[in-house]
Amino acid sequence: MNEAKADDGELARIEAAAAAPQRKAPPRDCGHFDIRIDRDGSWFYRGTPINRASLMRLFSRVLSRDAAGDYWLITPAERGRITVEDAPFLAVALERRGSARDQALIFRTNVGDLVTLDAVHPLRVATDPANGGPRPYISVRNGLEARVVRPVFYELVELAGEERVGHTTRFGVWSKGTFFPLDQAMDAA
Numbered sequence: 001m002n003e004a005k006a007d008d009g010e011l012a013r014i015e016a017a018a019a020a021p022q023r024k025a026p027p028r029d030c031g032h033f034d035i036r037i038d039r040d041g042s043w044f045y046r047g048t049p050i051n052r053a054s055l056m057r058l059f060s061r062v063l064s065r066d067a068a069g070d071y072w073l074i075t076p077a078e079r080g081r082i083t084v085e086d087a088p089f090l091a092v093a094l095e096r097r098g099s100a101r102d103q104a105l106i107f108r109t110n111v112g113d114l115v116t117l118d119a120v121h122p123l124r125v126a127t128d129p130a131n132g133g134p135r136p137y138i139s140v141r142n143g144l145e146a147r148v149v150r151p152v153f154y155e156l157v158e159l160a161g162e163e164r165v166g167h168t169t170r171f172g173v174w175s176k177g178t179f180f181p182l183d184q185a186m187d188a189a
Helices: 005-019 053-061 150-159
Strands: 028-037 043-045 063-065 071-074 078-084 089-097 104-109 114-116 123-127 134-141 144-148 161-165 168-175 178-181
Touching (some): 005 053, 028 071, 053 063, 063 144, 104 144, 114 134, 134 150, 144 150, 161 178
Parallel strands (some): 089 144
Antiparallel strands (some): 104 114, 123 134, 134 144
16 A cells, blocks of 8 residues: 555655754654554554664654653654554664674564664563463664564574573573563463
């Protein structure tokens, strides 16, 4: 489905504002932009899919999340809230460099970001309320997360092993010298 032509003007205005040079005055608050990121990582404007990958990537660069948990597109000229159903990004690929405790696990998101699992970009495993299974996320930047898609999570599980943490044995992975448990969802039960 193509983007609605009537909305091209407003999308072009938002895109131009995102690319504009920095200015000193605070951005104008535009309320809600009527942009939504669904659970599967698809972006929509007024219910119509945004199919241009370059536009989604540009918007992802100006996306932020405030302390209240609201998502914002903030450009030098204006800002507006958007709706995010789960996480704004998906971790769609995994690369392993090195081995054992010194390995680096690098995730690629659906918008092209590369994120190394480390103390600054930790992994968290929540419980999926729909099926009780694990729902893993990696921190990307500034309170924004990527949900790790199932095939990538399975790759992560293949790399995992048991590790003694305190007085318990945990199942997880090492990356950049830090151990990340994959069994956190089971601990919460």
